[in-house]
Amino acid sequence: MSAVMQTRPGPTQGAPAPATVAGPVTQVRVVRSEWTKLRALRSTWWCALIAVVLIIGLGAAIAGSGAPYKISAGNSAAGGVTISLVGILFAQLVLGVLGILLFSGEYATGMIRATLAAAPSRLPVLWAKLIVLVGLILPVSLLAAVAEFFTATALESSRGGSAISLTDPGVLREVAGASLYLTVIAVIGLALGALLRRTAAGLSVFAAVFLVVPLVTAYLPQSIQGFAPYLPSNAGGTIWGAGKLFGGHQLGPWAGFAVLCGYAVVLTGLAAWRLQRRDA
Amino acid sequence: MIEIDGLTKRYGDKTAVDGLSFVVEPGVVTGFLGPNGAGKSTTMRMIAGLDRPTSGTVRVNGKHYPGAAAPMSELGILLDARSVHPGLSARNNLLALARTAGLGRRRVDEVIELAGLGEVAGARAGGFSLGMGQRLGVAAALLGGPQTVVLDEPVNGLDPDGVRWIRLLLKSLAAEGRTVFVSSHLMSEMAQTATRLVVLGRGKLISQTSVEEFTGHATTGGILVRTPETARLGQLLAAPDVTVINDGTDLLRVSGITAEQIGTAAWRARLPLYELTPTHASLEEAFMQVTQDSIEYHAGATR
Numbered sequence: 001m002s003a004v005m006q007t008r009p010g011p012t013q014g015a016p017a018p019a020t021v022a023g024p025v026t027q028v029r030v031v032r033s034e035w036t037k038l039r040a041l042r043s044t045w046w047c048a049l050i051a052v053v054l055i056i057g058l059g060a061a062i063a064g065s066g067a068p069y070k071i072s073a074g075n076s077a078a079g080g081v082t083i084s085l086v087g088i089l090f091a092q093l094v095l096g097v098l099g100i101l102l103f104s105g106e107y108a109t110g111m112i113r114a115t116l117a118a119a120p121s122r123l124p125v126l127w128a129k130l131i132v133l134v135g136l137i138l139p140v141s142l143l144a145a146v147a148e149f150f151t152a153t154a155l156e157s158s159r160g161g162s163a164i165s166l167t168d169p170g171v172l173r174e175v176a177g178a179s180l181y182l183t184v185i186a187v188i189g190l191a192l193g194a195l196l197r198r199t200a201a202g203l204s205v206f207a208a209v210f211l212v213v214p215l216v217t218a219y220l221p222q223s224i225q226g227f228a229p230y231l232p233s234n235a236g237g238t239i240w241g242a243g244k245l246f247g248g249h250q251l252g253p254w255a256g257f258a259v260l261c262g263y264a265v266v267l268t269g270l271a272a273w274r275l276q277r278r279d280a
Numbered sequence: 281m282i283e284i285d286g287l288t289k290r291y292g293d294k295t296a297v298d299g300l301s302f303v304v305e306p307g308v309v310t311g312f313l314g315p316n317g318a319g320k321s322t323t324m325r326m327i328a329g330l331d332r333p334t335s336g337t338v339r340v341n342g343k344h345y346p347g348a349a350a351p352m353s354e355l356g357i358l359l360d361a362r363s364v365h366p367g368l369s370a371r372n373n374l375l376a377l378a379r380t381a382g383l384g385r386r387r388v389d390e391v392i393e394l395a396g397l398g399e400v401a402g403a404r405a406g407g408f409s410l411g412m413g414q415r416l417g418v419a420a421a422l423l424g425g426p427q428t429v430v431l432d433e434p435v436n437g438l439d440p441d442g443v444r445w446i447r448l449l450l451k452s453l454a455a456e457g458r459t460v461f462v463s464s465h466l467m468s469e470m471a472q473t474a475t476r477l478v479v480l481g482r483g484k485l486i487s488q489t490s491v492e493e494f495t496g497h498a499t500t501g502g503i504l505v506r507t508p509e510t511a512r513l514g515q516l517l518a519a520p521d522v523t524v525i526n527d528g529t530d531l532l533r534v535s536g537i538t539a540e541q542i543g544t545a546a547w548r549a550r551l552p553l554y555e556l557t558p559t560h561a562s563l564e565e566a567f568m569q570v571t572q573d574s575i576e577y578h579a580g581a582t583r
Contacts, residue, residue: 018306018457022352022381022424033379037365040372106365111373113330113363114420117355118380120329120346280330 025119030128033119038102038132047098048140051091051182055144056151058087063152068161078170080162082241084152085145085178089242092185092210092233095137099189100202102129103271107197116280126272129190137186142179149175170241173253177239180257184236184264185210191267195274209233218246225249229256236260281306281459282327282428287336289322289483296322298483300336304461304476306427309454311474311491312463313567319483320463321360324432327461328357341427341459352381352424358417360432360463366406370397370416373405374423381424388423395419396445410437418446428459435469447473467567479567494567502535505542506555513551517542530554 023029038044062084063069069080106112119125149166157163166172192202210233217228228234229243229251237243238256251259282304289297297319304310314320325331327338329346338345340355348354364373374388392401395415400408405416414437421429431450435443450473454460461478464470470477470491477494479487487494502523507513510532514524522536534542539558546553 018425018427020350020353020425020427021387022350022383022426024350024382025352025380026382029380029382033376036372036376036379037368040369040376041365041367043367105367109365109367110359110363111365113325113328113359114373114377116330117328117357117359117363118352118377120348120351122346277332279325279332 025121025124027124027127030119030124031131033115034125034128034132035135038136041105043101043105044098044136047094047101048136051094052140052144054091054094055085055087055141055178056148058090059084059148059152060155062086063155063161064159068159069156069164071162071164076170077162077164077168078174078241079244080156080164081149081152081171081174082244084148084156085174085240086245087148088178088182088240091141091144092182093207095141095182095186096189096206096210097203098137099133099186099191100193100199100206102133102190103193104197104199104202105193108199112280122275123272126194126268126275129194130187130268133186133190134183138179138183141182142176145175145178170253174240177253177257181236181239181260184257184260185232187264188232188267191264191271194271195267218248230259232260232263281339281341282430282461283337283339283342284323284327285337285339287323287326287338288334289319289326289331290334296483297326297333300480300483300485302478302485302488304428304459304478306459307454307457308475309450309460309462309473310476310478311470312461312478312480313465313467313470314463314480314486316465318480320480321432322483323480324357324359324430324461324463327430328355328359330359350381350424352377352383352426354426355428355430356421356424356426357429358414358421358431358434360436362413362417364405364413364416364420366404368405369402370405370408370419371401373416374420377420378423383423391419391422394422394449411439411442414438415442418449426458429453429461431460431462433463433465435464435466443469502533502559503537503539503542504555504557504559505532505534505546505553506530507532507546507551507553509551512549513546516545516549516551 069075069083071077071080106115115125116122153164164171166175189206192205196202196205214231214233217225217231225248229249234243235251235256238251238253243250250256285301287297287300300323312320322331326333327340343354345351345355371388371392374391375385378384378388392398395418397412397415397419400412408416414434418431418434421431434446438446450460450462462474474491476490477487505513508530510526510530514526514532517524517534517537522534525533539556543553543556
C-alpha cells in the first residue's frame, strides 16, 4: 500500500527542479530551426532548380532564336534584357508555391503544432520563415538572373545582335530587379500560406492574382482598366521592365516595385495577426 | 506542475471544455481519462498554448506557457494527431525543434536512442508506422528535458514492447520529479501506469482522485475463481459480507474477500483451484459508471 502513501507528493517548493537542457527561444535560434527544415525538404531544392532552369533556359531559348535584337530608338538595351528575362513570368509561380508551402505544408502535416509548441510566442516563427525564404531566394534568383543575362547577351552578340552591357541604362536595375521581384513574390506566397493555411487555397489565390487577373484585365475595355497598373504583378513587374511586354499605362520601376512591396507588407501583417490570434 | 482554473473552450455553439479546474502535481504519473470527445485533447492543446481558452487560465510550472523564456525546458508535449513533417527524416524533425532551444545534434541523438529510433533516424518520417510515429513524438516531447511532460494517447499504436517502454519511461520521468500528465482511453493501461487520475466527461471534471480511490468506488469487480468444486468452495467462502456468483460453469466470481484468503481456504479444504484472478479491470467499470452518470446528467440538463 506504499503506492497510496506516495499519491500525495510533498511540498514542491522544497523539491529540486528536475534537470532540463533547453535554453531560451531567440529569433536567431528560430531562424536556425527554420533553415534546418527548409534545407532538408526536397521541395525546396526542386522549386529552386526549376525556377533557375526556367529563367536561364527560356532566356537562352529566346536569345538564340528569331531575329537578333538590335538596339535602336524604339528598342533600348533594357528592353532587350526584359525580353530575355521572360522566364520570370513562370519562375514566379514556382517560387510562389515554395513560399506558400513553407507555411501551408506545416498546417497540412500537423508539424505546425510542434513548431508553435516549441516557440509559443509564435511571431518569431513567421519572421524566421521570412528570413530563410529571402535568404535562399534572393541569392539564387540573383545568380540565375545574372547567369541568364550573360548567357543571353553572349548568344545575341554571337548571332549579330547588339552588344548589351550591365552599364547600359536600366540594365543593372532590371537584372537585379528580377531577383528582387521574385523574392517579394515568394514572400507574398509565404503570407498567403500563413493566412489561408491550406496549400490548395493558397495556390488558387496566388494563381488567380498572378496569372488569371492580369490576363483577364488585359482584355478589358480601356475605360475600366484604371486599376491594372496597381495589380501586384503589373506594378512589381515594372522593375524588370515587364510592362513593356504587355503595353498600356504603367507605374515607374521603383514606384511599381514599392506598390508590390506594399502588398507583401500588408499580407505579412495580416498573416502575423492571424498567427497570433487564431488557434493553431 | 499544471494548474488549470476555470478553463472553458467554446467552438461556436459547442462547448468542448466547460469550467475545468484541477492541478497536476509533479513526482507522480497523472492519468487523464474520459470518453472520446470529452475534451481531453482540447485541454492538452490549451496547456501547450496552441488553442486559446475562451475563459480561465492554464499555468505550467507556475507560468503562462506561451510567455515562458525557455518553453522547451518547461513543457514537452505529444499531441494525439501527428505533428511531424513526413518529408523530413526523424533526425531532421527533431533537429528543427531542438534548434529553437539552442540544442544540437548531440541532444537529438540522445532522444533518438531513448526512443529506440536509432535504426530509422535517417528515414523520412512519412514512411513511419503509427508506433514509430508515436516514438518520434515522444522523443520530440522529451527533447528539452521538460519539467512537465504532457502526452496524448502515447500507447496508441504501440506494440507490447512499446507499451512496456512507455510505462517505464513515464514512471522514471515522474521519479525524476517531473510532472507527467498522460491521457489514454485504455483504462487498464492507466491502472498500471498512473497514480493519480483526472476524469473528464463532456468537458467537465468528473473526478480528481487516486487510482485506488477511483477503483474503490466501483461496486463490481471481484475475483475470478475456477474450480471443479464450485458448490463446496461456494459454501466454504460463504459469509455475510462475501458474495459468490456462479453462472453454472466452473467459474465463480467472488467479492468481499481477498485472493489470498480464497487460496488459503481452498488449500485447507483440499479443493483444487485452476485459476485465481483478481479482476483489476474494474477501473474500466468504475470509469464507465462514473462517465455514464455524467452523460445522463448532461442529457437531462440540455434542452
